Amino acid sequence: MHRRSALSGLRPVDPSRDLGAVADLIQSAFADDLDEAGYAMLREMRALGRLGPLLWWVGGPASGVHQMLSGFVWLEEGKIVGNVTVTRAPYPGDRWIISNVAVAPPYRGRGIGRRLMEAAIEMVCGRRGRSVALQVRDDNDPALHVYRALGFQGLFGTVHxxxxxxxxxxxxxxxxxxxxxxxxxxxxxxxxxxxxxxxxxxxxxxxxxxxxxxxxxxxxxxxxxxxxxxxxxxxxxxxxxxxxxxxxxxxxxxxxxxxxxxxxxxxxxxxxxxxxxxxxxxxxxxxxxxxxxxxxxxxxxxxxxxxxxxxxxxxxxxxxxxxxxxxx
The missing domain is CATH 3.40.630.30 (Gcn5-related N-acetyltransferase (GNAT))
Incomplete structure (x- = not known):
């Protein structure tokens, strides 16, 4: 029982071991929205993931790789089924961005996305962030419902x-x-x-x-x-x-x-x-x-x-x- 609980639930993302699985999850969740730049990012994530513990040689936990890929994953029986990425906005420094909010299709509707979002918001609060922002498709009603319930307000849209x-x-x-x-x-x-x-x-x-x-x-x-x-x-x-x-x-x-x-x-x-x-x-x-x-x-x-x-x-x-x- 203890082992199962240790292999399920929320934990911080570990770039040295999670990148390949996170890339697979993002591709599955956003297949219809990825362009060539998106697929290039996934290829880079998988290449970095193959380095494993060697990532720590690229500057350690304070390096750009680890800051870029900070956030949380959700596991079920040891398998990554949810992800959220949390990064500091380029400017000003007290603004943060949430991205790559993804839950594997078989696990949707269980509140995993909301738990990931709550962890992300708590992380930003702990870093004394002044605001947190994200992008979502205007036709993604389930995600919009969660984000609005968490206090997010729509500002503007971008038509692709x-x-x-x-x-x-x-x-x-x-x-x-x-x-x-x-x-x-x-x-x-x-x-x-x-x-x-x-x-x-x-x-x-x-x-x-x-x-x-x-x-x-x-x-x-x-x-x-x-x-x-x-x-x-x-x-x-x-x-x-x-x-x-x-x-x-x-x-x-x-x-x-x-x-x-x-x-x-x-x-x-x-x-x-x-x-x-x-x-x-x-x-x-x-x-x-x-x-x-x-x-x-x-x-x-x-x-x-x-x-x-x-x-x-x-x-x-x-x-x-x-x-x-x-x-x-």
């Missing part, structure tokens, strides 16, 4: 969109008073200010906007030149300008996770509904010169006109992830 094949769209002329032009190095600061105005404060609280995100480095320019010389798609950065100020930005870059392209669209609230489709048509024309797809986008739900513009050009919604937070 995909276009499998690019058909060269007709380029629309910009609206009167709007000019579309390439992004210049001198636009970095105004692009940062545009993003601050365009992104909801709730999203900025979780993912602060930094000026450095809009600087085009020498390395990026060299990388674009090399891709072009190799016959591969270089990045594209276009801005929409009206009344001598930026009102929109669209970027296109290679996306290894889909072996295709990623489009990012940012539009000032005062210009929403006016320039989205024009910018996206320019972006798709750029992609069409180099490939036929696929193209993906991750667009916030607080910009419905942007989501509508993607859909009008043939993008389909794969899923919507809801960002939730609980203050501690």
């Amino acid at each position: 969109l995909r276009l499998d094949r690019v058909v060269v769209p007709e380029t629309l002329p910009p609206r009167d008073g709007i000019r579309i032009r390439p992004f210049a190095s001198s636009d970095a600061l105004t692009a940062y200010r545009l993003a601050c105005a365009a992104i909801d404060q709730s999203a900025q609280d979780e993912h602060p906007v930094r000026p450095a995100q809009f600087e085009v480095t020498v390395e990026q320019r060299l990388g674009d030149w090399l891709r072009k010389m190799a016959g591969r798609m270089p990045s594209l950065r276009l801005v929409a300008e009206g009344d001598a100020r930026l009102v929109g930005i669209v970027t296109v870059q290679a996306a290894a996770q889909v072996s295709g392209s990623l489009i990012t669209l940012t539009v000032h609230p005062n210009a929403r509904g006016l320039i989205e489709e024009t910018l996206l048509r320019h972006a798709l024309n750029h992609v069409s010169r180099w490939s036929h797809g696929p193209v993906v986008a991750r667009h916030p739900t607080f910009h419905p006109a942007g989501v509508a513009a993607f859909r009008s050009l043939g993008f389909r919604t794969e899923r919507t992830l809801l960002w939730m937070r609980r203050d501690l």
Whole structure:
């Protein structure tokens, strides 16, 4: 009886012995949502798991590996059937993130997910965290029920969109008073200010906007030149300008996770509904010169006109992830 209880229940994750089983569990639980980047992460976890106790030689328990994989697992008769990962947010340091909340299908509905979440929240409280956040599909009703019961509140959503094949769209002329032009190095600061105005404060609280995100480095320019010389798609950065100020930005870059392209669209609230489709048509024309797809986008739900513009050009919604937070 004592041995069975020791092999079942909650315990902290041990990266030196759990990584392979946790990777298998995550793949089973999130098979429909994993992209190439997700599968690459699982391959890395399995490779690290094969190191076993040698992981402790990579800096010991304070190393990045152990901090990245902190959290809890749930065992039934010695088998890992549940997992939760708990990590400190990159910034600010008193915010934490819960991820990889997974329970094997045969063991769902037994309260294991809730017990894992309670342990994760208790851990963050013990580290004097100010808040804890997570992402969940907006159609995952069982998980949403648990998270709301635990005090999490929805903040914003991200719509994952995909276009499998690019058909060269007709380029629309910009609206009167709007000019579309390439992004210049001198636009970095105004692009940062545009993003601050365009992104909801709730999203900025979780993912602060930094000026450095809009600087085009020498390395990026060299990388674009090399891709072009190799016959591969270089990045594209276009801005929409009206009344001598930026009102929109669209970027296109290679996306290894889909072996295709990623489009990012940012539009000032005062210009929403006016320039989205024009910018996206320019972006798709750029992609069409180099490939036929696929193209993906991750667009916030607080910009419905942007989501509508993607859909009008043939993008389909794969899923919507809801960002939730609980203050501690």
